[in-house]
Amino acid sequence: MDRFSKSSRWIALMGRNRAYGIFGLITLTVMVATAVSPSFLAPANVNDLLVQAAPIVIMACGVMVVILTAEIDISVGSMMGILAATLGVLTSPRHLDWPVPLAALAIMGLGAGMGAVNGVLVAFGKVPSIIVTLGMLTAFKGGTEFILEGGWITDLPEGLRFLGTGSILSIPISVGVALVVVGFTGWLLSRTSFGRRVYAVGSNQTAALYAGIPVRWVKLLTFTWSGFLVGVAVLVSAPQLSVIDSGFGTGYELLVVTCVVVGGVAISGGVGTVAGVVMATLLMTMISTVLIFLKLGENATYWSRSIQGCFILGAVLLDHWLRSQKRGWGRGES
Amino acid sequence: MGEGGIVRSFRYWHEIVLLVLIGVVFAFAQMFEPRFLQLDVQRELSTHIWEIAILCLPMTLIIITAGIDLSVGGMMALCAVTLGMLFQRGLSPWVAATMGIGVATLCGVLNGLVVTRIRVHPLIVTLATMAAFRGAAEGLSLARPVSSFPEAFGWLGQGVWWGLPVPAWCFMGLLLLTASAVGLSRWGSYCYAVGMNPEACRFAAVPVNRVLLGLYAFSGFASGLAAVLFVARRNTAKADIGMGIELLVITAVVTGGVSIFGGRGNLLGMVLGVLLIHETREFVSWRWSRDELNFVVMGLLLILSVLLHRWLTPANRNTS
Numbered sequence: 001m002d003r004f005s006k007s008s009r010w011i012a013l014m015g016r017n018r019a020y021g022i023f024g025l026i027t028l029t030v031m032v033a034t035a036v037s038p039s040f041l042a043p044a045n046v047n048d049l050l051v052q053a054a055p056i057v058i059m060a061c062g063v064m065v066v067i068l069t070a071e072i073d074i075s076v077g078s079m080m081g082i083l084a085a086t087l088g089v090l091t092s093p094r095h096l097d098w099p100v101p102l103a104a105l106a107i108m109g110l111g112a113g114m115g116a117v118n119g120v121l122v123a124f125g126k127v128p129s130i131i132v133t134l135g136m137l138t139a140f141k142g143g144t145e146f147i148l149e150g151g152w153i154t155d156l157p158e159g160l161r162f163l164g165t166g167s168i169l170s171i172p173i174s175v176g177v178a179l180v181v182v183g184f185t186g187w188l189l190s191r192t193s194f195g196r197r198v199y200a201v202g203s204n205q206t207a208a209l210y211a212g213i214p215v216r217w218v219k220l221l222t223f224t225w226s227g228f229l230v231g232v233a234v235l236v237s238a239p240q241l242s243v244i245d246s247g248f249g250t251g252y253e254l255l256v257v258t259c260v261v262v263g264g265v266a267i268s269g270g271v272g273t274v275a276g277v278v279m280a281t282l283l284m285t286m287i288s289t290v291l292i293f294l295k296l297g298e299n300a301t302y303w304s305r306s307i308q309g310c311f312i313l314g315a316v317l318l319d320h321w322l323r324s325q326k327r328g329w330g331r332g333e334s
Numbered sequence: 335m336g337e338g339g340i341v342r343s344f345r346y347w348h349e350i351v352l353l354v355l356i357g358v359v360f361a362f363a364q365m366f367e368p369r370f371l372q373l374d375v376q377r378e379l380s381t382h383i384w385e386i387a388i389l390c391l392p393m394t395l396i397i398i399t400a401g402i403d404l405s406v407g408g409m410m411a412l413c414a415v416t417l418g419m420l421f422q423r424g425l426s427p428w429v430a431a432t433m434g435i436g437v438a439t440l441c442g443v444l445n446g447l448v449v450t451r452i453r454v455h456p457l458i459v460t461l462a463t464m465a466a467f468r469g470a471a472e473g474l475s476l477a478r479p480v481s482s483f484p485e486a487f488g489w490l491g492q493g494v495w496w497g498l499p500v501p502a503w504c505f506m507g508l509l510l511l512t513a514s515a516v517g518l519s520r521w522g523s524y525c526y527a528v529g530m531n532p533e534a535c536r537f538a539a540v541p542v543n544r545v546l547l548g549l550y551a552f553s554g555f556a557s558g559l560a561a562v563l564f565v566a567r568r569n570t571a572k573a574d575i576g577m578g579i580e581l582l583v584i585t586a587v588v589t590g591g592v593s594i595f596g597g598r599g600n601l602l603g604m605v606l607g608v609l610l611i612h613e614t615r616e617f618v619s620w621r622w623s624r625d626e627l628n629f630v631v632m633g634l635l636l637i638l639s640v641l642l643h644r645w646l647t648p649a650n651r652n653t654s
Contacts, residue, residue, distance in 0.1 A: 127640050128594045134585060135636035142629025150626075251578075254404075258461060267455050302476055306469025312462035316454045 019275035021318065022263070026283050033293045040293045047172065053285040054174035055237035056256060060277050061185040062115075062226030064260045068189070069222050070202045070269025071122060071129035076256055078140035079114055079230045080249030083107050084238040085144045088153035091160050100159040108231040114140075115227015119220035129223075137253065145246045152245035164239030174236035181229060186274040198222060202269025258308070259284050262315045280315075284308060348591030348643045352606040355639070359613050370620050377499065379616045381492075381567065384501035385560040385576075387608050389583045390590075391505075391512050392553035394604040397587055399528040399546060400596025401456040405445060406583060408467030409557035410564070410576035413438040415471040417562065418480030418571030427487040431565075435558030441467055442554020446547035456550075464580070471573040479572040483565070491567025501563045508556070513601050521545065529596030585632060586611050589639045611635065 033040040059076050066073040089095045090103040098106070114136070121132045166173050189195035197218050200208040209215050238244055263280030265272025288304040363370045370376075389406050396403050413434040420430035441463065448459045493500045516522030524545045527535050535542050557576075565571045590607025592599025614635060615628045 121637065121641075125641055126644055127637060130594055131588055131640050132637055134581060134588070135633040137581065137633065138585060138636065139630045139633030142626045142631075142633065145626030146624075146630070254461065254464070258465070261458055261461070267458055299473075299476055303469055303473035305465050306467075306473055309462045309464065309466025309469055312458070313448070313466065316448075316458060316462065317452065320452050320454070 019264070019273060019279045022276065022279040022283055022315075026279060026286065029283070029286060029290055033290045037293045040290075045289070045293075049282075049285060049289060050175045050178075051172050051240070052289075053281050054172070054178040055233040056252070056259060056285065057178045057278055057281045058181045058229050058233040058236070059226075059252065059256045060259045060263070060281055061181050061274065062229035063256050064263070064265050064272060064274070064277050065185065065189070065198060065222045066129070066226050067257075067260055067265050067267060068198050068202045068269055068272055069219055070205065071219060071222070072257070072267070073115075073118065073129065073133050073223060073226045074253040074257065075114075075118060075133035075136035075140060076226065076230050077249045077251060077253035078137045078144070079111065079227065080234055080237075080252055081144040081246065082114075082140040082147065083111055083231055083234040084244050084248045085147040085153075085246065086110060087160075087234060087238055088156065088244040089147055091157050092153050092155045093157060094155055095153070100157060100163075103160075104163070104235055107235055108228055111231025111234070112224050112228040115224045115230070116220065118227065119223030122223065123216040123219040141246075144248075148244075148246050150246075152243050154243050156239055156242070156244070160239045162239075163235055164237065164241075174240075177232060177236050181232065182274055182278055189274060194218070194221070199270055202271075204270075255284070258312055262312055264315075283311065287311070348639075349603050349606055351639065351642050352590070352603065352610050355635075356606065356610050356613060359610070359617055363613075363617050367617070367621055370617060377494075377497075379620075380502065380612070381499060383608065383612045384499065384505045385564050386579065386582055386586060387505045387605075388501075388508060388556050388560045388563070389553075389579065390587050390604050390608055391508055391601070392549060392556045393583050393587050394590070394592050394599060394601060395512070395516070395525050396456070396549050396553060397584075397592045397594060398525050398596060398599055399549060400532075401449065401546065401549070402460065402584070402594075403445065403456065403550065403553045404460040404580045405441070405464040405467055406553060406557045406560075407576040407579045408464045408471070409438040409441045409554050410561035410579070411471035411573050412441060412467045413558040413561035414565050414571040414575045415475045415573050417565055419475065421483065421571070422480050427483050431487075431562045434562060435555060438558030438561065439551055439554040442551040442557070443547065445554070446550030449550060450543040450546050468573070475573050477573050479570045481570040483569055488566055488569055491563050491565070491569075501567070504559065504563065508559070509601065509605070516601065521548075525549070526597055529598070585636050589636050591639070591643060607639075610639075 030040070039045065059080070063073050063076060087103060087107050090098045090106060091100060118129070118132055118136055121127050122129045125132075163173055168176065189198065197208070197213050200211065200213055201215050201218050205215060234249075238248065241248075259281040260272075260277055261267060261280075262284065263272065263277035265277060287307055288301065291300045291304050291307070294300070360371065393403060393406070416437045417427070417430045417434035420433055421427050425433075445456070445460055445463055448454060448463075449456050490500055495503060516525065524535075524540050524542075527538070527540055528542050528545055532542055561575060564575055586608045587599075587604055588594060588607075589611055590599065590605070591603035611632060614631055618627050618631050619625055
């Protein structure tokens with residue numbers, strides 16, 4: 001029994017759920033930043049941070065479900081762009097001037113539809129998901145510029161701007177939506193048979209097939225879910241800006257995948273929790289802000305991307321170390 | 335370059351599909367825009383494709399080993415920034431370029447070490463180093479550009495030698511070297527073997543780690559070379575060089591019939607894939623002068639070529 005000393009139990013806890021480890025890292029970061037400049041924990045700054053993280057968390061919830069089935073979706077960034085452009089064209093008084101609720105429904109439906117196309121090509125067309133979504137990434141990028149015709153849209157209606165900038169009960173709408181999405185995804189993955197099936201497909205696809213799980217439909221649904229959430233993320237993030245241009249969403253696919261992976265979701269599928277992903281997203285969005293608050297001079301902000309990269313490498317190395325600790329115990333489970 | 339074992343299926347269907355598609359593009363061009371096919375026009379249009387083609391060489395081999403390298407753009411940035419900063423400190427651009435390529439190669443070695451020693455999926459390793467390298471390049475240079483390189487250095491990117499741009503000669507030299515290494519030495523078969531089954535390779539005493547380390551280092555070297563050509567062509571070294579180029583490179587390689595699951599594909603297919611994507615893009619923007627159509631066509635081509643490949647070859651591997 002002496003093997004299960006306090007420290008090894010702590011290691012086991014961290015190994016089981018990445019969320020604890022990242023939570024520690026976040027606490028450390030917050031403590032250091034607050035020590036240097038106390039205004040880091042000011043409500044306004046915390047609010048900004050959460051608003052910034054909200055769309056990424058929403059999309060990460062979709063992408064993590066896809067990655068749990070051992071597939072990948074890197075089309076989310078471009079899909080965000082094309083949906084934002086469509087949203088702009090639908091609602092702007094100078095273009096189609098649709099009512100906001102109708103346009104919102106259309107965007108979520110369109111997102112789900114685009115995700116479903118990805119899903120059909122992966123599950124029924126048997127094309128590897130990285131290729132399908134890479135192709136869609138490129139195609140959507142062209143589609144965005146096609147819709148915007150090289151220009152941009154500035155006249156977003158007030159009702160739409162409210163979705164992005166408004167708040168209910170002093171909680172920003174985007175943060176509220178993100179909370180709902182996180183809660184629902186957590187419930188979906190841990191409390192429903194669909195969630196069990198997602199993990200089963202990701203752990204061992206052949207076994208899942210033999211166990212009677214409709215693998216193809218599960219995959220189709222995960223891609224549809226991911227596309228739907230991109231639509232939701234667009235609704236709460238695009239109206240924050242006063243201008244929608246073709247650059248919207250560029251590079252988000254890698255940011256989202258980064259958050260999912262740092263959050264402890266195995267790229268080979270079957271392992272990972274929503275809590276870890278949420279923590280990782282908070283950490284990742286914090287980094288650039290923290291650099292400003294640490295008062296290292298303006299040149300420090302240029303290093304933020306580098307630090308993000310080092311965090312990913314750090315998470316990977318930590319995992320490696322934890323796994324080797326476990327092997328020392330002689331426990332074979334993951 | 336054989337895989338052996340799958341004799342019953344003809345192995346070059348994908349190359350034939352690509353040739354037919356290229357033929358279709360050329361026939362279309364001949365019908366509607368005959369000037370598009372003239373040699374000097376083609377040479378003009380080809381200026382920017384050579385860097386991508388150079389990056390495709392190591393990427394093809396890495397994807398054949400079931401890996402991937404997303405950090406090529408980051409390594410390019412680090413090389414360009416090294417080049418620029420050393421040049422600014424008064425070094426000759428040639429020495430600075432050599433140092434830049436050296437730095438990029440070291441970055442590749444770092445990728446290779448993490449992939450082989452820690453055995454993390456290369457997708458994650460290079461996702462991390464992509465950000466780390468690019469960030470380091472931005473941090474070191476504070477995102478400021480360096481320009482006004484001497485005329486002689488610009489020749490490397492803009493010059494024409496024996497009727498072809500200098501970068502084209504660089505690509506063809508590197509292609510020849512890579513092709514002979516793959517076709518004539520045992521390292522070529524090692525790449526395929528590692529892609530098919532790394533565990534079996536370890537038991538068969540194939541030096542898996544050395545193969546992978548070499549390939550990622552080669553990727554770093556090629557990124558450095560591409561960055562030097564790019565800097566010479568544009569006459570500026572800046573940290574945002576090659577942003578998003580990894581997706582272009584992977585698109586070209588995969589369109590060329592290299593399987594993302596490893597063990598399948600060849601350099602000939604890759605070259606045809608680059609050619610098809612390049613010609614289609616250029617023709618579309620030549621005829622309709624709308625760049626956005628380009629992306630749509632490229633994305634659909636990628637999916638279509640793999641879908642066609644799936645239909646034409648019997649399902650002998652039940653992945654996906």
